[in-house]
Amino acid sequence: MDLRKTEENIFKGLMIASTLAIALCTGLILVTIFVKGFSALSIDMITQTPKGGFYLGKEGGILNAIAGSLYLASGATFLSFCMSMPVVVYMNVYAKRNSGFVSLVRFFLDIMSGIPSIVYGAFGFSIMLLLGLRASLLLGIISVAILIFPLMCRAIDEIFKMIPDELGDVSYSLGATKFETGFKVLVRQAMPGISTAILLSFGRAIGDAATVLFTAGFTDSLPGSLLRPIATLPLAVFFQLGTPVAEVKERAYASALILTIIVLAISIIARFLCRKFTVHIIK
Amino acid sequence: MFEKRIFIDRTAEKLTFLMASLSCILLVIIAWGLLKRSFPIMEEKSLADLLLTSSWKPLKGNFGFLPFIMGSLYVTAVAMMIAVPFSILTSIYLSEYAGRRIKNAAEPVIDLLAGIPSVVYGVWGILTVVPFVKYLAGLFGVFTTGYSVLSAGIVLAIMIFPIIINLSTEIFQSIPLELRNASLSLGATKWQTVKFVLIPKAMPGIIAAIVLGLSRAFGETMAVLMVAGNVAQTPGSLFDPAYPLPALIANNYGEMLSIPLYDSALLFAAFILLGIVLVFNIISKIILLRITRNTQ
Structure with missing residues (x-):
């Protein structure tokens, strides 16, 4: 009995200890990034582009x-959304119930969402070689859109699945076509979920480094054209950290802090929106 | 007016079907695109030559992937050894023991962990884990820079906590309450119920969660690249540096076009990575599909 x-x-x-350990790790990550980042953070960091000798410790910022x-991230999220909506509407409105094809699409999307981002980057790169293009914002947008497409599509799909059938039936009984039901009625009901999915995908897109490494390149100037390379935050962190100059490393920490703050803000807004929109939903 | 609406509807049906089919084909296109680019190297060398030799000298035309594959395996293995016990214990605690308040507090923490970009994990790894491992190695009388298999394993383990925890908590919660009540009413303690009833019942799901975490760890690039040390040799101990496959691809993108066959070799590496990860993902997905089919 005692045993x-x-x-x-x-x-x-043991369970409590491991739960606490995980919470502690999270805390430690945030504290480290915030403490290290804050000391190097300045107004110049976020309002200026790199000046000459920036990577040797001279003036400038990472506005680029x-x-x-x-x-x-905006471009990729938008493109991915445009790719996701038709697929989701097909799977939930047009396709027959329990269709084998829909299960297959879901299966493929689930498998694709597990593919590492470096593979998408390498794929983007092979496309680049095929077409003889150079790294550019457009190519980065396309690659990252493909990266977040399976995640976003399945997230929105899950939302659509939860919409009660009655809502569609009501819409059909009033004479609406499937197109109108899907894109005008059900979309509204799914709005809170969709906006959460969009924000989370945006967070994923902005934090991804391995894909843009191949496809978007890097530059010291502000983005001007779709066909020119652009700088991205994760790569700015990575490159600044790679230099031997202490001051530049400090700036890498500050850049990491900026990236973390953006991602945190997005996830908080996503949670908030999710709660706020739920009020308007027909249960 | 009526006909226009019908026309739009019919066209939309065809277009959306096309998009849905395309999303299936996308995976095939990606695999094919990488495979096509890796043909040049596969024509020059045999598959065994590429996968089982350790000489990596692109300038001399030697492309042996063994050290990188071993590096990936070591780093992933260490990550799994850390991540599995912690995540499973935590998910049992969250689904069986914890009260509502703790559950509500844990959810955003785990989401947060899942949302942190990998480059930030890398920065944290350099700032905290690498010095810690260096200190730890000092206690054993080993000299290391700290950039090692163990550092990469620790960082990866933390990165895959959320994946394993979320999925296995979901699995535990899907087990019907009656099973617990039956066990408890026979006089079993809570832990006995977990050990003899819930864990066997949840086993396939837990395995699926672990495999999914494994595949994520295997393909993670930036964080590993930043803390693993990147020395092209098969690591001999926990404190040796490793050079995992994704890090190799990411680290050499700049020079790969100037050396013959180099780009082909790296895209071949990406293809192998895709293949391995796909196998893991498919296994995990099939287990999960079986579970949902059985519970319905």
């Missing part, structure tokens, strides 16, 4: 990378 109690207590202790990342 059972002891075993219970030992394992419960912040702007580049925002352009890239």
Whole structure:
């Protein structure tokens, strides 16, 4: 009897310990990034582009990378959304119930969402070689859009699946076509979920480095054209960290902090929106 | 007006079907694109030559991937050894023991962990894990820079915590309450219920979660690139540097066009990586599909 109690207590202790360890790790990551980043953070960092000798510790900031990342992530999220919506509407409105084809599409999307981003980068690169292009914002947008497409598509799909059938039935009974039901009625019901999915995909897009390494290149100037390379925040962190100059390394920490703040803000907004929109939903 | 609406509907049906089919074909296109680019190197060398030799001298035309494959395996193995016990214990705690308040507090923490970009994990690894491993190695009397298999393993383990925890918590929660009640009413303690009833029942799902984490760890690039040390040799101990496959691809993109066959070799590496990860993902997905089919 006693032995059972002891075993219970030992394992419960272990469980609490590992839960705490994970929470502690999260805290440690945030504290480290914030403490290290803040000391190097300045107004210049976010309002200026790199000046001559920036990577040797001279003046300048990483506005090029912040702007580049925002352009890239917005473009990729938009493109990916345009790819996702038709697929989701097909799977949930047009296709027959329990269609084998739909299960197949879901299966492929799930498998694709596990493919590492470096593979998407390498694929983008092989496309680049095939067409004889150079790294550019457009190519970066396309590669990152493909990277986040399976995630976004399945996330929105799950939202559509949860919409009660009655809503569609009501729409059909009023004479609406499937197109109108899918794109005008169900979309509204799914809006909170869709906006969360979009924001989370945006967060994923802005934090990804391995894909843009191959396809978007890097530059010290602000993004100007779709066909020119751009700088991105994760790569700015990576490259600054790679230099031997202490001051530049400090700036890498500050850049990492900026990236973390952007990602955190996005996930907080996503949570907030999710809660706020839920009020308007027909249960 | 009526006909126009029908026309739009019909056209949309065809277009959306086309998009859905395309999303299946996308995977095939990616695999084919990488494979096509790796043909030049596969014509020059045999597959065994590429995968089983350790000489990596692109300038001399030697492309032996063994050290990189071993590096990936070592780093992933260490990550799994750390991540599995912690994540499974945590998910049992969150689904069986913890109260509502702890659950509500844990959810955003795990989401946060999942959302941190890998480059930030890399920065944290350099700032915290690498010095820690260096210190740890000092205690054993080993000299290391800290950039090692162990550092990469620790960082990776933290990165895959959320994947394993979320999925296995979901699996535990999908087990019907009656099973727990039956066990408890027979006088079993809570832990006995977990050990003899819930864990066997959840086993396939837990395995699927672990495999999914494994595939994520295997393909993770930036964080590993930043802390693994990147020395092209098969690591001999935990404190030796490793050079995993994804790090190799990411690190050499700049010079690969200036050396013959180099680009082909790296895209071949990407193809291998894709192949391995796909196998893991498909296994995990099939297990999960079986579970949902059985519970329905």
